Amino acid sequence: MADSDLKKDLEYSGYSKSSSPDEKNDVAPAYHDSDALSLGPDNSEWHSLDFWTRNGLTPQSFKRRKGPVGNLNATMKPRHLHMIAIGGSIGAGLFVGSGSALSNGGPAALLIAFGIIGIMIFNVVYALGELAVMFPVSGGFYTYSTRFIDPSWGFAMGWNYVFQWAAVLPLELTVAGLTVEYWNSGVSVAVWITVFWFAIIAINVFGTLGYAEEEFWSSLLKLAAIVIFIFIGIILCAGGGPAGGKYDSYWGAGTFYNPGSFANGFKGLCAVFVTAAFAFSGTELVGLAAAEARNPAKSLPGAIKQVFWRITLFYILALLFVGLLVEHTDERLLGSGLSDSQASPFVIAAKDAGLIGFDSFMNVVILVSVISIGNSGVFGGSRTLTALAEQGYAPKLFAYIDKSGRPLFSTIFILMFSPIAYVSLSASGETVFAWLLALSGLAALFTWGSICLAHIRFRKAWAYHGHTLDEIPFRALFGVYGSWLGLILIFLVLVAQFAVALYPLGGDPPSAEAFFQAYLALPVVLIFWAGGFLWKRAGWLRTPQIDVNTNRRVVDWERVNGERQRVAAMPAWRRILRLLF
Numbered sequence: 001m002a003d004s005d006l007k008k009d010l011e012y013s014g015y016s017k018s019s020s021p022d023e024k025n026d027v028a029p030a031y032h033d034s035d036a037l038s039l040g041p042d043n044s045e046w047h048s049l050d051f052w053t054r055n056g057l058t059p060q061s062f063k064r065r066k067g068p069v070g071n072l073n074a075t076m077k078p079r080h081l082h083m084i085a086i087g088g089s090i091g092a093g094l095f096v097g098s099g100s101a102l103s104n105g106g107p108a109a110l111l112i113a114f115g116i117i118g119i120m121i122f123n124v125v126y127a128l129g130e131l132a133v134m135f136p137v138s139g140g141f142y143t144y145s146t147r148f149i150d151p152s153w154g155f156a157m158g159w160n161y162v163f164q165w166a167a168v169l170p171l172e173l174t175v176a177g178l179t180v181e182y183w184n185s186g187v188s189v190a191v192w193i194t195v196f197w198f199a200i201i202a203i204n205v206f207g208t209l210g211y212a213e214e215e216f217w218s219s220l221l222k223l224a225a226i227v228i229f230i231f232i233g234i235i236l237c238a239g240g241g242p243a244g245g246k247y248d249s250y251w252g253a254g255t256f257y258n259p260g261s262f263a264n265g266f267k268g269l270c271a272v273f274v275t276a277a278f279a280f281s282g283t284e285l286v287g288l289a290a291a292e293a294r295n296p297a298k299s300l301p302g303a304i305k306q307v308f309w310r311i312t313l314f315y316i317l318a319l320l321f322v323g324l325l326v327e328h329t330d331e332r333l334l335g336s337g338l339s340d341s342q343a344s345p346f347v348i349a350a351k352d353a354g355l356i357g358f359d360s361f362m363n364v365v366i367l368v369s370v371i372s373i374g375n376s377g378v379f380g381g382s383r384t385l386t387a388l389a390e391q392g393y394a395p396k397l398f399a400y401i402d403k404s405g406r407p408l409f410s411t412i413f414i415l416m417f418s419p420i421a422y423v424s425l426s427a428s429g430e431t432v433f434a435w436l437l438a439l440s441g442l443a444a445l446f447t448w449g450s451i452c453l454a455h456i457r458f459r460k461a462w463a464y465h466g467h468t469l470d471e472i473p474f475r476a477l478f479g480v481y482g483s484w485l486g487l488i489l490i491f492l493v494l495v496a497q498f499a500v501a502l503y504p505l506g507g508d509p510p511s512a513e514a515f516f517q518a519y520l521a522l523p524v525v526l527i528f529w530a531g532g533f534l535w536k537r538a539g540w541l542r543t544p545q546i547d548v549n550t551n552r553r554v555v556d557w558e559r560v561n562g563e564r565q566r567v568a569a570m571p572a573w574r575r576i577l578r579l580l581f
Contacts, residue, residue, distance in 0.1 A: 053403060057205070061404040076289055078299035080212035085125075085286040085303040086310045087219030090226075091373035092175050093279030094315065095366045098322055099343045101275040103333040104505060105268040107323025108261035113272035114279070114319055118311035120489040121280050123482035124448045127455035128287040129304035133474045134458075136553055141287055141447065142384055144454040146391065147547065148461065150540045155532025157450045158388045160525050162414075164443035165381035167436045168281075170420035172374035173197055174433065177421070179367045182342055183360070189425055197418045200375050204415070207406040211379045212289070218372040225365040226314045229346060233321030236353055245354035251324070259329045264505055270496035271505055274442060274518070277493065279315070281444040282376050283307065284451065288383050301474045325349040382410035393532070434517050442497060442521035449490040452483040459483075461546035494522075 053061045102110050128141055137143045142161060146154025177192035185192075203210045241247030262268060286303055326333070326345040333343055344366060350359035386407040389398035398410045424433045459480045462472075469475060476482055501518035502510050516523070533539065567575060 061402060063403050064400060076208060076212045078302065080216050081286060081289055081299050081303040082306055083216045083219040084212070084289050085283075086306040087223045087314070088215050088285055088376060089280060089282030089373065090219070090222045090310075090314065091279075091282075091369040092172065092366065093275065093281065094318070095346055095362075095369055096175065096344045097275045097279055098319060099333045099345045099348075101272045102322065102326065102328050102345055103330075104264060105272040106261055106263035106328045107256055109263070109269040109272050110319050110323055111316065113269060113276045114315055116489060116493070117273065117276040117280055118315060120448065120486045120493075121283050122307060122311060123476070123478060123486035124451050125283060125286065125304055125307045126476035126478070127483045127486070128284060128451050129300055130472065130474055130476045131451075131455060131458060132287045133300055134472065134552055137387075137551070141284060141451045141454070143387060143391070144458070145450045148454040148457040148541065149450065151536055151538035152529055152532035153450065155388075155393050155536065156525050156528035157447060158384055158393060159528045160443055160521070161384045161447055162381050162388070163524070164281075164440050164447075164521075165377035165384075166414055166417040167440040169200075169374050169377040169381075169414060169417050170424070171433070171436050171440065172370045172377065173200075173418055173421040174424045175370045176367055176374070179363060179370065182347075182363045190422055193421045193425075196371055196374070197415075197421070199371060200378060200418075201415060203375055204378055204406070204411055207404050211375060214375055215372060218368050222365060222369055222372075223314060225362065226318050229349075229362070230313075230317050230321060232353070232355070232358070233325060233349070236349075237321070237324050242354040246352045247325070253324055255324055255327050259327055263328050267500060267503070267505060270500045273493045274497055274500075277442065277444055278437075278440070281440070282373065282380070283310075284444075284447060285376055285380050288380055322346065322349065325352070378411060378414050381414040382407050385410040385413060393535075435520070438517045438520035439524065440521075442494070442519065443524075445490050445494060446521060446525050449487055452487040452490070455483045456480055456487070457541075457543075457546060458548065461543050461548050464543050464546075465548050467548065 098110065101113070105113065131141070131144050135144070135147075142154060142158040144154075145157045173193050173196055174189075176196045177189040180187075180192045181189065203214050206213075235241070236247040237251045237253075239247065239250040241251075264271070286300070286307075322345045326348050330348065332348055333345065344362070346362045347359045347366075350362055385394055385398050386401070388394035389396055389410070398407070398413065400407070400409050402408045420432070420436070424436075426432075455476065469479075478485070498519060501515045504510075504514050504518070508514065
C-alpha cells in the first residue's frame, strides 16, 4: 500500500491532524481536575436537549446527531470506569465455568491457569491504558491495531471482536434463562430468555449512561457477593459451619490431598486455560468505555490500577476457596460447561455448608452477572462496529449516532443476534451452544495479543521519531517488557489449547469437529485478516510509517511535572499505595 493511501486510511479513522515529532505542545494527554467535557467529544448539542430526549425516550432522540463522525457521549463518571474495570467482566466464566475447569484440571490447575491469565491481562490492561490516554479514539484497541501493526490485521481484530460479542449475547441469554430453572419455576426457558432480552434492550435505550449505571450497580453486587463468599470460605475451612454439616469440623486444605491437586495431569491444566480466558473476557472494555468518559486522561489511570485487585482478590482468592471447599471429583461438576448454574462450585459449596438461602443468593448473583455480561456485549460490539464503519471497514449505516448519543444501528445489529438463544433450546441446542462458545472462547486471546503488540510497536516508533518516555504521562507499569511477557503467555496458551483441541480430555481420538469446537477462533481471525488485505491491500507497517504524532491529547506539562515532583517527594509507603490505587 502506498504511503499516501495509508495516510488517507488513517485520516478516515479520525487521525486527521498531524504534527511533527518536535511539536511538544501536542505530545500527550492533559490532566485537568475539572469534569469539563472539552477533552472528549463535543456534547453541546446533547446538553441543549431536554431530559427525555437526552435519555433516548422521545422520537426526536432517534434522529441523527449533528457534528463530526463518531461523536459519542462523554457522560461516564470516574466511579463508572472504576467499577467497569474492577467488576465489569465477572460473570458466568467465573461463577459457573469454574466448575468445569475444576473438574477438568483440579484445584491447583485452576489457580495456576487463572494466575497465568491474570498476569497476562494485568499487562494487557496497562498497555491499553497507556495507549488510550495517549490516543483517545472511538473503537479503542481495534484502531490501535490498524495504526501501529497492520490495517488488515486491524480489520480482522475489529470484526473478530464484533462477532465475539455477538456470539456472547445469546450465550448469556441462554444461561440467564436456565439459571431461573434453579428454582423450578415451571415457566418455559424461552419466556425467560425473552424477558432478559427485553431487559437488555431497555438498558440500551438509555445509551452510554444506561450501560454505565447498570455496570456500576451490578459490579457492586458481584464484588460484594465474592467478598462474602471469601469470608464464609474462611469460616468453613476453619470448621465453623453449621453443626452436623459438611464443614462443622476443621476442613483445611484436604481437597488438595484427597482427591488431589490435579486432575488429568498437564493436559487438564491446558484445558483450563480457555475457561480462564473466557472468564477474563471483557476486561479490555474499560478502554472502550474511556472514549465515553468525561475526563479519561484523569479517570482511566485510576481505573486501570483496580485490575490488580480484581485479579488477586476477586478471582484468585475466590477460586482458592472454591478449590478448598469442593472436590474436583464431585459429580455435580460434570458437564457443567457455562450453562448450568446448579453446577456452579459457588452454589455447591453453599448447599453443602447447609447455609439456608445462600445458594439462592449466589444464584441471583449469577443471574445478574450473566445479564451484565450480555449488556457489555451489546456495548462492546456496537462501539467497535461503529468504529469500523467510521474507518470504511463496515457499511456507513453503522456510523449513525442519534441525538441521545447511541450508535443506533450498530446496537440494533448486535441485539439481532439474541434470538439465537432460542435455538439452543431445541434438540440440537447443546451443539449450537458449543459452537457459540467456540467462537467466543479464544477470540479474546487474539484481541489481547494485538493490544500487547500494538503497545510494543508504538514504543518502538515513539523512540524512532525522537521521543522519550518522559513524554508519556501514564506509562504501563512494566513497560514494553510487560507487553512482551503478555504476548509470550498468550502464544503459550494458544499452543496449549491447540494440543487439547487435537487430543481432547478423556482419551477420545482426534476429530475435526472436536478440534474446531476448541479452536474455531483461529480460522475466523485468519479469514477476516485475508478479507481485510484483499479489500484494502494494506500490510505490515514499517516503523517509519507509524504515525505517533497525529491526534494526540494535548498535555499541560506544568501540571503533570508538578504532580510528578509531588509524588517523588512522598514517603515510600505512600508511593506504593498510590501505585496500587
